[in-house]
Amino acid sequence: MTGDSPQPSVEARAISKAFGGVAALDAVDFEVRWSEVHALVGENGAGKTTLCNILAGIYRADAGQVIVDGVERDFRAPAHAIDAGIGMVHQHFRLVEPMTVAENIHLGWPETPGVVSQRTLIDRTERFMSEMGMHVDPTAKIWQLSVGEQQRVEILRVLARGARVLILDEPTAVLTAKEAEELFAVVRELAASGLSVIFITHKLREVLAVSDRLTVLRQGIREITRPTEGATAGEIARLMTGEERLLSVEHRVVTGESTLELRGVSALNDRGITALHNVDLTVRAGEILGIAGVSGNGQTELAEVICSLRDLQSGSIAVDGADVASMSVRAVTDLGVGHIPEDRIGMGMVLSAPLKNNAVLHNYWTEAFSQGLTLDRQEVIDFAKRLVEAARVQTRSVFATAGQLSGGNQQRLVARREALAADRLLVAAHPTRGLDVNAAQEVRATVLDKRDGGCAVLLISDDLDEVLLMSDRIAVMYEGRIMGVFDAADADREYLGLLMGGHTPAEASR
Numbered sequence: 001m002t003g004d005s006p007q008p009s010v011e012a013r014a015i016s017k018a019f020g021g022v023a024a025l026d027a028v029d030f031e032v033r034w035s036e037v038h039a040l041v042g043e044n045g046a047g048k049t050t051l052c053n054i055l056a057g058i059y060r061a062d063a064g065q066v067i068v069d070g071v072e073r074d075f076r077a078p079a080h081a082i083d084a085g086i087g088m089v090h091q092h093f094r095l096v097e098p099m100t101v102a103e104n105i106h107l108g109w110p111e112t113p114g115v116v117s118q119r120t121l122i123d124r125t126e127r128f129m130s131e132m133g134m135h136v137d138p139t140a141k142i143w144q145l146s147v148g149e150q151q152r153v154e155i156l157r158v159l160a161r162g163a164r165v166l167i168l169d170e171p172t173a174v175l176t177a178k179e180a181e182e183l184f185a186v187v188r189e190l191a192a193s194g195l196s197v198i199f200i201t202h203k204l205r206e207v208l209a210v211s212d213r214l215t216v217l218r219q220g221i222r223e224i225t226r227p228t229e230g231a232t233a234g235e236i237a238r239l240m241t242g243e244e245r246l247l248s249v250e251h252r253v254v255t256g257e258s259t260l261e262l263r264g265v266s267a268l269n270d271r272g273i274t275a276l277h278n279v280d281l282t283v284r285a286g287e288i289l290g291i292a293g294v295s296g297n298g299q300t301e302l303a304e305v306i307c308s309l310r311d312l313q314s315g316s317i318a319v320d321g322a323d324v325a326s327m328s329v330r331a332v333t334d335l336g337v338g339h340i341p342e343d344r345i346g347m348g349m350v351l352s353a354p355l356k357n358n359a360v361l362h363n364y365w366t367e368a369f370s371q372g373l374t375l376d377r378q379e380v381i382d383f384a385k386r387l388v389e390a391a392r393v394q395t396r397s398v399f400a401t402a403g404q405l406s407g408g409n410q411q412r413l414v415a416r417r418e419a420l421a422a423d424r425l426l427v428a429a430h431p432t433r434g435l436d437v438n439a440a441q442e443v444r445a446t447v448l449d450k451r452d453g454g455c456a457v458l459l460i461s462d463d464l465d466e467v468l469l470m471s472d473r474i475a476v477m478y479e480g481r482i483m484g485v486f487d488a489a490d491a492d493r494e495y496l497g498l499l500m501g502g503h504t505p506a507e508a509s510r
């Protein structure tokens, strides 16, 4: 039933769910209508993902009912929810990287013919994409796609299985501003065609831009459901967080020795295309150099070459005078380099492993934790406990797996661990992505502490406000090139924006 029907598409009634005795959801009511985009907001750990996992058949509620299109349901597996028309795109993608787009869309789809040629898969995929008005090269392998394209494949995968209620868990956390705009258009289009979309986000601007109604969760309790029209960002923020902690940052002009030096650095991306062109950069001890730019302009590759995770085509990179390009990742870590990676889940953690192991992921081999070949267990546990406490990770114990943490809590753990590891240099890629307002301020405060302690910080962020807030100097990156470097005092928002959009300094100053 779609269109003008006043009937809700999905309803959660008095849903409760606890993990190990801790309530993640406490008698939550939630109702979504056909043809609406419903924003679901709340701080890290508020219960957003848990609620949607229950609607999508991944978890079972301890109490309460799930009603789909007027019929009470008891999902015992995601397949049951999909049969009832509910599909979810997760915070972290679940595509099979070495396979093509067409293969991923057809994988495990009951309608996929048993024996099928690549040609047929590709034709079917192309037909479905044009029906949906969303396009990605069906022959491309997943690992070759941008994150935005991967997300489109995830959405297509779910829609191909007949989802009428689409749940998107923080879909824009990984997207560039342009990709996010494209996603909003897709989401509005799907709602206009009668579907329901549940849209989880921390970004209040997005709530206001894309949703018809919104629900705020706070510590497992529903605060409010209301029409978006007439709501203000300030009001939603207050409902989510109580008070916002403010951060004031004093910018510095630092002279003296450089900790990190890049000279004429060029490197390729995963697709073999030049992603860094002749990059020169210097970061001094005790300063934050912010890299401003739209994601996908070489920032990922920049962080990777510095941490020795990617080969150079030419040029040199030195940390405290030591040539890191020829070193192993471990040797670079031993120099005192910390890296908060963009892809925290793929690169920063082992989800199936307990927090205590994740806490020492990069330094378990050091003397502090191992004697000979054995890992000193008590030391590791104590260290992990201190880390969890310092990072304010919400968890029952350090024996819980990283996969059991909420997305934001996973991130806090990685950010704090890497900040601790960074004695000389911290490379922080989008350190506050996916964090709620207060958690983001905590991570920023951690980064500022490192700077004040004399560490050099390279901050990569596609949030220009964050770059302007945090950086002592700012470099703009566009298509793998440094377009200019500015002292914080001279940085002009509009001018930086023009450079980020590909204007040359000459064009931008006109």
Ligand SMILES: Nc1ncnc2c1ncn2[C@@H]1O[C@H](COP(=O)(O)OP(=O)(O)OP(=O)(O)O)[C@@H](O)[C@H]1O
Pocket (backbone or CB within 6 Å): 019, 020, 023, 024, 042, 043, 044, 045, 046, 047, 048, 049, 050, 051, 394, 395, 403, 404, 405, 406, 407, 408, 409, 434
């Ligand atoms: N599988 C699990 N095992 C144990 N605890 C869990 C599990 N999943 C979630 N939790 C806990 O339930 C609470 C709610 O988590 P949830 O993932 O729903 O939060 P969220 O609102 O999606 O947060 P974020 O914005 O950080 O993604 C958290 O305290 C989290 O640690």
Ligand SMILES: [Mg+2]
Pocket (backbone or CB within 6 Å): 048, 049, 050, 091, 169, 406, 407, 408
């Ligand atoms: Mg979540």
